[in-house]
Amino acid sequence: MRANSEQLLAKLGRWSSGRGPLYLLLAVRLRALIDDGELPPDTVLPPDRTFARWLAVGRGTVVAAYDLLQQEGKVVRRQGSGTRVCSADPPALRNLSADGVVSPLLLHLLAPPDGVILLTCAAPDSPPPVLIEAYQEAAARLARVRHDIGYHPAGHPELRETLASYYRARGVPTTAGEILVTNGAQQALTLLAKLLVSPGDTVLTEAPTYPGALEAFRDAAALFRAAADAEEFCAALADRPVLGYAVPTGQNPTGGVMPALTRRRLVRLAAEHGVPIVEDEVPAELFFSGEPPPPLASYGTPGRLITVGSLSKLVWGGLRVGWIRAAPPLISRLARLRAIHDLGGDVLAQLASAWLLSRVDELRRDHVGVLRRRHDHLRAELVRELPAWTAEPALGGQTIWVRLPHGDADAFAQVALRHGVAVAPGRSFDPSGGHGDHLRLPFLFSEETLTESVARLASAWRDYDGTFRPHTLRALLV
Structure with missing residues (x-):
């Protein structure tokens, strides 16, 4: 099936109205049409020059967009056969690059x-026995709830206060207004990417790093600056990426731990260059030598230091409760964005998580x-x-x-x-x-x-x- 010119242009809509390079904006819109089924599998897309003429852009814009989609496994380009949408595998099952990079x-x-x-x-x-006990305690707590419709876009108040207390105990002054509860840390990263990253923005990451975060930033059409070690990460802050993402404790995948002096330097340089830092603390409680190091937020002012956590590694992945700790204005913006998606999380799971966090040691x-x-x-x-x-x-x-x-x-x-x-x-x-x-x-x-x-x-x-x-x-x- 060949894409009709008028229908394709109508589906693209105002594709070029966002921020970032035109090829990225075009690739993002085409990717959405493919994932939503608007461009079915095996649809033949217009040739480079023809498509560029329709869009009133240079041919290089179309070529770059097509090449990016091919790297993501969305389209196949063959000389003599043109460009067509990939076969009907679920999008997440396709290769993310021509080199075989997959999640x-x-x-x-x-x-x-x-x-x-x-x-x-x-x-x-498998879920640990303590999780069953936590849900039993949460169910008893739920039975006493009155005058609560159950929608809490920023998180249940009891869990938000418990998390604030958790961070205060780790040396980071925190109020409930600095906490947003999410459906796991992956949703937390996705919300942050949607709010803070525009197409073409550069995100600084470690290399290697957690692939779920890369997926969230790729979905926001970010470009990447990969740092091979902590020193390179700190130096790259001078280039002022839109944000930095790091896993300082129990690093995924290396299991490494960033030294305290390096953490202080990272926070200082991030403040100097005005770069927000997203610290992924999901594996932090799995520190082998006693209590985990304090979050990066303990080393500087909270305005640009964002902490992401969850109970998926400490307890069980099926407990879909995560959180973001950040400055109240950012939490408010994230709560509004989160409300659009799901109005709030499972109250019973949040009450169980509050009980579990009180026994975190x-x-x-x-x-x-x-x-x-x-x-x-x-x-x-x-x-x-x-x-x-x-x-x-x-x-x-x-x-x-x-x-x-x-x-x-x-x-x-x-x-x-x-x-x-x-x-x-x-x-x-x-x-x-x-x-x-x-x-x-x-x-x-x-x-x-x-x-x-x-x-x-x-x-x-x-x-x-x-x-x-x-x-x-x-x-x-x-």
């Missing part, structure tokens, strides 16, 4: 393969003890079965960052899938498409599952690398 988290959440150990999603695989102690044992078990299995693979120990979080001795992690991930284990290749975590020789491996599963996972990975590696001989290689894990 394995979204891929396997939407279409979990049978009989495969999913090492792509770093989240607890106990939850952390029990959960982190288990994680440390599993972390050590996974690394020991890797030393035994895959001694040529390199991985530094994590200081927190739920994952380790593994470097292959050679080859391509995307290609190896396909081999591993055939051996019954799904892994997340490194390019998924790098907005610049780097780290093609890395994998993220979570260690939150049982020791038995981790042992079986490594056995399957070793079998896959033998198929991928015909020269693999365990007795000839040294253990490189440090």
